[in-house]
Amino acid sequence: MDVSSELSSIKGIGEKTKQNFNLFGIFNVMDLLLHFPRSYENISKPKQISEAVDNEKILIHVQVIDICRDVRTQNNKVITTIVFSDGETEFKAKWFNQPYMKNKFEIDKEITLLGMVKLYRNEKILSNPVEVIKESISSKKINSIYPLRSGITNGIISKSINTILETTIIAENLPKWLIDKYKLCSLNDAIKDIHNPTSSAGLIAAKRRLKFQELFTYSLKVLMLKDYINKDNNGISFFIAKEMQELKENLPFLLTGAQSRVVREILLDQKKKVSMNRLVQGDVGSGKTMVAIISMFNVVKNGYQAALMAPTEILAFQHLEEVTKVLKNFDLRIAILSGSLTAKEKKLVKERLKLGEIDILIGTHAMLEDNVEFSNLGMVVTDEQHRFGVMQRSKLFNKGNNVDILVMTATPIPRTLALYLYGDLEVSIIDELPPGRQKIDTSYINKNQKSKAYLFALEEIRKGHQVYIVCPLVEESEELSITSVEENYKVLKEEYFKDYTVEILHGKMPPKVKNDIMNRFKAEEIKVLISTTVIEVGVNVPNASLMIIENAERFGLAQLHQLRGRVGRGSSKSYCILLADIKSTVTKKRMEIMQKSNDGFYISEEDLKIRGSGEIFGYRQSGEDGFILSDIVQDVNILKIANQEAKALLKSNLQEDIRVKDEIMNKIQRSSKYICFN
Template identity: 55%
Template structure:
């Protein structure tokens, strides 16, 4: 079986199943093998009381003892409770709205109860357990795949089983690397990640594949950088005479750091090979004006410029800022997003295609195949961490000669930036504009939430506005986390009964989000309850309070990003962290936020406290192009993989030269970062 064969070559895959697999992104046998489980269910059979772990699914053989009388909860649910005994310990099983369940049990008989048992001293409690069959008492690890288009775990597992029964995956890593890092073979890794028989085998499989993925990721970055430096095929831009006029027209004075970074960019633009630079600056450090000046110079040289941002809100923000800054210089500025009308899209694409100098500000719409730049001189991506190398490359490939400038407001520790941005030259804006008032940050435990909202109401009474951020859109199953919807209705009935408030989240259409943001900007809406969709791109100087619910669920760098949404005007601003801080590490993290507003210091502390932590909040493997690894969480693996990739690239050894060629070939054939021979 050829791993590059279409998935229809697998026995049992007919037209309907092939269509479902294709819609899920599975086109070839290789795609199927790389469709890794998103999670695993660890089912343990008849563990001792001490071995039972709260968050892991168990099957316990329990003896039914007695039934308690049903009653209704405060929320109107009917609660049925049965008492069991397990190895001398009382087991309390509860079912909601299932009064008929007691008909399945007889006192004195044994039953296999399956679910997550919670320890309460010497007692076990379980909610809505399932009655498992008698032959289900065994330890197993059940893979859970991301399911779409009516696919099931059973279908995917069956197909992968069929493939693995017919092939043996050839090793494609040098033996010295496998030996040096004690890695399992590629064949073992693929088999164990799909069908692990024990926990250690699964962990070793994941470690091997993460290393391989980050090694290949690093190789790609290094090959890109090497190519740019070796092939002098860039555009040598001249310094536009109008640059001086633009600087004099600015309504503010540039900081020393901004001036230094602008000089670095303009020097890059004069060189004969393409610029490939990252501008990294803290929240509010003034990255936008730096990008606009770089774009201005390229436009004045007669070229086209593309600025790609992750959200339509941010695209609109930059578009309006560009119109304001470039006023009086007769610059053609266009906005291209998913919400742009078809007629407007056709008009803008025609301008782009015929080579007319233009500044185009947009979202992912810029990387569509039918957007053809005839004269692209500069590509700028803002909030770089939200675009993977693949997405960046797709825009960059619109012109092989174009300069590349990427920006991020997420402070990355300098030690990590070396590996994370190995394909880029890095400029750091380490100075904030003068006159910025320090944002007062306070932390309240959950039981003191009322204090947070009393501060918010007082600020609204003064004429200010507020943001409230939650980790979820809808209420979670356990009800432990605040969600946008739940909090919106709760606040509407309590603190904000006479105040105009609105919800904002990523599931809304671009038009709905824009309407709410505009109502907030003009002061009609006083408070927005939102997910982290407002993390970037919302600039309202009148907003003076940021309340973050369940703050323990966010990385410190993301909390810092959210805090940066306030303090943008003349008013004293506040960031209020509400957290369920049960342990010292969580409390320490909250204290770091209250004591410091330095993003670089905060990110360093985040690394120390959380290992490497999810500095960008929720993992977005799909956005980065990575299947398993997380470039922040797996920093130590990235560091080793990057060092080995550097050695291979610089080596004259025949084996390493062959490896570079093989990886280059496979990356052209397959965009995923785990390559097969």
């Protein structure tokens, strides 16, 4: 089977299942093969329900007896109940907030389930079980558990992947000398063993190969981008605009010493006849955006266009507001391009951009589309770079002719790691905060005492201030016991904030709804905003004085610091309360670090020691950074070797190496991931 084939070519996948996979970001055979298990269960012998004890995870062969009507609880949870028989005993299985599960079973159908036994009122029930393919159990001891979403069960994923693996041989795409040198297993074996491991050793070997593949490909891409930029790099030489002094005099505040130093470094880069390729690191609130505005202003005054790309619409609109405000006296044409614009509005922006009637374009990833054409692009700024990655950086570079690139991140990265991650970039650091920036008073309490936090929130609201409450999930998960936005909204609105306007905000909302809610929060119409981490990056509401973070133990410290940075932006004393399930010394230590320091660089270094980079960036499972398995800190030794061998491959004149390099690069140009194959 060709890995580029559509999902409909897989036996058993109909139109509805295909649509559900598409919503998961899975569109073809390769996408499905790269949907790796999130965990593994070493449970091979099925049990009867009568043999199981409370809190034991079991494998059980069952027959569907009855599908009950859903029940909605007082706190608005939906409980789906199905009655099964294991041939000896009838028992119930329950799913929480997964009403679609009842559509996955048919009366009298025989299946195999994997789930946790819970004792409830002297009755054994199976909690949130997943379907396991019966045929796979006898051939292996380790069962794969996949990330799921509505309409997609573990059984569907497992069965579909097994169908692919039965008819597909994945061609090797690394040089033989490289595989032999590091004793890597074949790519075909790695893909098979990560989905269907028969031993722990086989699973470890598969992960090692795939991590090497990711980090090698990433390093190759970074190094080739650097070579591409430096090769025949007749970049644009920008003089320092005569209006620069006037701009500095019109700024709302004096630049800090660190901001001034970084601006000088950028202006020196802009004067050179080679393209600038610079990373600016700065703590939350250090004034990176102002540095970017000054840099873009200089480019525009040289007769060129500038673009600023943000990771979220909320931040893009905030940038639009700030850029317009700072440059209001200079008659510049500033526009935004984002997903929430109407088709007519987008068309008009694109037409004006191509005609050179826009000086500064601000937007989201919509700017990466092929039909977005600039008349005379001179500079691209990307905000919060770890949300985009090297491939997007390459695509932006090609929007113009040897344009200057400025990358901004508020996540401090150690220089040794930055060398590998941003090998194509020079690094500037803004290591000073503007005077008057509020120190945020941070405390942590056990989550079973959360009422104290919400009573304190009421005090802040009565003083005329506003409150953020951040939760890690959108929908309630009974199994994980993580507080969700929707669940928290119902409880808090009724119990604490019934006299005030409370709204929820999360990434699944339409862009226009999100923007409307943020505008109302800025206008102080909303007193309490219950949100996911969508507010993590750059959101600026000076009247917000309190940040409460639910399940704080689920976040990396650097991400907690980012979230905390949403308050303390006005003149009022500001606070951050971390609600955590403090069961371990590690969790307590992490909370103490947050309580002790407001220094993002110190916090990031401590976070690196305790957790991996994927946790630090805060969305380990999402793959937004292009990595599926690799953790750039925990796997730093693999990263170093991969980087070293990528350099060797680029220098090699061997025919096989040239072929491999070309094949890999052709594949990753068409993919957002660093594991690609035939």
